[in-house]
Amino acid sequence: MVELDEIQKRLLREVADLHKVPEGAYNIRSNSQSVGRASTENIEIIPREDGQGLTIKIKPNTKNESVHIPVVLSESGIKEVVYNDFYIGEGADVFIVAGCGIDNCGNQDSEHDGIHRFYIGKGAKVRYVEKHYGSGDGKGKRILNPGTEVYMEEDSSCEMEMVQIKGVDDTTRTTKAELAEGARLVIRERLMTHGDQNAISIYEVDLNGEGSSADVVSRSVARDNSYQKFDAKLLGNAACSGHTECDSIIMDNGRILAVPGLEANDVDAALVHEAAIGKIAGDQIIKLMTLGLTEQEAEEQIINGFLK
Amino acid sequence: MLELKNISFNVDSEGQDKEIIRDVSLVIPDDKMIVITGPNGGGKSTLARLIAGIEKPSSGKILLDGEDITDLSITDRAKKGIGFAFQQPVKFKGIQVLDLIRLAKGEKISVAEACDYLGAVGLCARDYIDREVNGSLSGGELKRIEIATVLAKASRLSVFDEPEAGIDLWSFQNLIQVFQGMREKINGSSILIISHQERILNIADEIIVVQNGELIASGSKEEVLPGLMGTTAAVPECTMSGNPVIRK
Numbered sequence: 001m002v003e004l005d006e007i008q009k010r011l012l013r014e015v016a017d018l019h020k021v022p023e024g025a026y027n028i029r030s031n032s033q034s035v036g037r038a039s040t041e042n043i044e045i046i047p048r049e050d051g052q053g054l055t056i057k058i059k060p061n062t063k064n065e066s067v068h069i070p071v072v073l074s075e076s077g078i079k080e081v082v083y084n085d086f087y088i089g090e091g092a093d094v095f096i097v098a099g100c101g102i103d104n105c106g107n108q109d110s111e112h113d114g115i116h117r118f119y120i121g122k123g124a125k126v127r128y129v130e131k132h133y134g135s136g137d138g139k140g141k142r143i144l145n146p147g148t149e150v151y152m153e154e155d156s157s158c159e160m161e162m163v164q165i166k167g168v169d170d171t172t173r174t175t176k177a178e179l180a181e182g183a184r185l186v187i188r189e190r191l192m193t194h195g196d197q198n199a200i201s202i203y204e205v206d207l208n209g210e211g212s213s214a215d216v217v218s219r220s221v222a223r224d225n226s227y228q229k230f231d232a233k234l235l236g237n238a239a240c241s242g243h244t245e246c247d248s249i250i251m252d253n254g255r256i257l258a259v260p261g262l263e264a265n266d267v268d269a270a271l272v273h274e275a276a277i278g279k280i281a282g283d284q285i286i287k288l289m290t291l292g293l294t295e296q297e298a299e300e301q302i303i304n305g306f307l308k
Numbered sequence: 309m310l311e312l313k314n315i316s317f318n319v320d321s322e323g324q325d326k327e328i329i330r331d332v333s334l335v336i337p338d339d340k341m342i343v344i345t346g347p348n349g350g351g352k353s354t355l356a357r358l359i360a361g362i363e364k365p366s367s368g369k370i371l372l373d374g375e376d377i378t379d380l381s382i383t384d385r386a387k388k389g390i391g392f393a394f395q396q397p398v399k400f401k402g403i404q405v406l407d408l409i410r411l412a413k414g415e416k417i418s419v420a421e422a423c424d425y426l427g428a429v430g431l432c433a434r435d436y437i438d439r440e441v442n443g444s445l446s447g448g449e450l451k452r453i454e455i456a457t458v459l460a461k462a463s464r465l466s467v468f469d470e471p472e473a474g475i476d477l478w479s480f481q482n483l484i485q486v487f488q489g490m491r492e493k494i495n496g497s498s499i500l501i502i503s504h505q506e507r508i509l510n511i512a513d514e515i516i517v518v519q520n521g522e523l524i525a526s527g528s529k530e531e532v533l534p535g536l537m538g539t540t541a542a543v544p545e546c547t548m549s550g551n552p553v554i555r556k
Contacts, residue, residue, distance in 0.1 A: 283394075284398055289381070290382055293383060301407075301411065302403070307402070
């Protein structure tokens with residue numbers, strides 16, 4: 001594996017908790033090049049011919065294995081679109097860690113748009129974690145526009161954790177999913193924006209199969225002058241259940257728009273949307289102050305807990 | 309020792325100045341358990357919130373060991389040794405019971421040590437330590453966790469605003485043991501309780517009666533308690549609210 005510098009290592013720690021080469025299958029992409037890759041007996045990582053992404057094939061019934069595919073950008077001015085396709089065999093049970101860290105100290109924008117497509121076979125289980133992180137004090141923006149598509153066969157399940165806590169100037173996250181009979185999708189999004197950042201999250205989930213279910217929950221904090229939009233649409237096309245929730249804290253001049261979208265196309269579709277946006281409750285701050293925390297420390301604890 | 313000197317507290321009510329607390333002076337000596345009682349709406353809770361710094365008096369002074377703390381923030385008062393248990397415990401999202409106890413203690417104590425505080429308020433620690441302090445807990449559970457945080461903070465003066473409210477499944481005797489344990493463990497510490505439950509009045513070293521924002525009586529329980537019996541200021545444990553048992 002190519003030697004990484006300290007900035008690249010720090011970004012890897014932030015987005016994938018990686019302190020060394022991960023176990024199992026992995027591909028580490030740094031400044032538009034693969035700097036380390038390994039397949040295993042059950043998980044094959046194949047680079048696309050154009051160099052812009054990977055095909056990841058996971059054999060049926062592969063159990064308790066992991067795939068790490070973090071991306072780091074530490075040079076200013078890189079713009080890339082990367083396509084990663086995951087084929088998860090029937091009955092497999094795997095853990096996939098993606099994520100992107102950008103350090104931009106220059107004056108040109110750096111942008112990584114990762115398009116991830118998941119084809120999840122019958123009865124397979126996927127746990128997916130994606131963290132986004134930005135650092136660097138250059139004038140160039142740090143931009144991430146992830147696109148996620150999830151195609152779920154019968155009785156498969158997918159749990160996705162999407163986290164963006166710091167430093168990304170502009171992001172549009174688009175997630176689409178199609179669920180067959182008995183498939184189960186759980187999405188947990190945690191987002192914090194600050195400065196003049198913009199973050200847009202768009203979800204569109206088609207519940208096509210009987211007994212399918214989706215639970216999409218976003219917890220977010222908008223500080224300073226940042227703006228967020230949460231646009232979650234569930235389409236109940238069969239006897240299914242769906243729930244979306246947007247729970248947000250606004251601070252300073254932060255702004256949040258929550259757009260609920262429920263479309264029931266079957267009389268047995270049960271769909272629920274919840275949204276709550278507001279500042280930190282005053283009594284929460286007062287309680288922590290009576291324990292000896294300053295107002296600022298209290299706010300930090302409340303936000304840390306909220307986004308935990 | 310905490311002293312309130314000529315404390316008044318006014319609020320603006322529909323454009324009119326309304327007096328909630330009127331010229332109250334009192335002393336809470338070290339190593340004492342004091343209970344403030346009186347009818348509902350008489351200003352008891354406001355007095356407790358004025359002591360914790362949640363409300364600021366319109367006039368008068370509050371002294372802690374002779375130091376004027378009237379203008380100090382809630383945080384500064386907490387650091388100087390004032391603890392406060394809310395009547396209505398605050399709910400959070402994401403903050404766990406363990407987090408709250410560690411914040412109260414002011415250090416990252418071990419899970420075992422944190423569990424001791426839950427055990428002291430009659431909660432099976434293993435079942436609660438990882439729970440979020442949110443609406444999934446019952447009112448009684450939240451109340452006991454609230455008391456556990458004040459226990460963990462170990463203040464020189466701990467103020468409890470109606471600690472018995474909502475803990476009906478847990479016996480009064482246990483609550484009283486908590487107070488007694490605090491007095492034993494924290495040298496010279498005082499406890500101030502807002503309550504009109506007879507059994508809590510019975511364990512007080514001194515009782516203060518507040519009505520219509522004014523201090524109308526204070527003294528030892530032997531002096532004050534007989535005059536209260538049969539009024540709403542002293543309600544026996546099993547009495548339904550609104551139907552006080554009249555004793556003669």
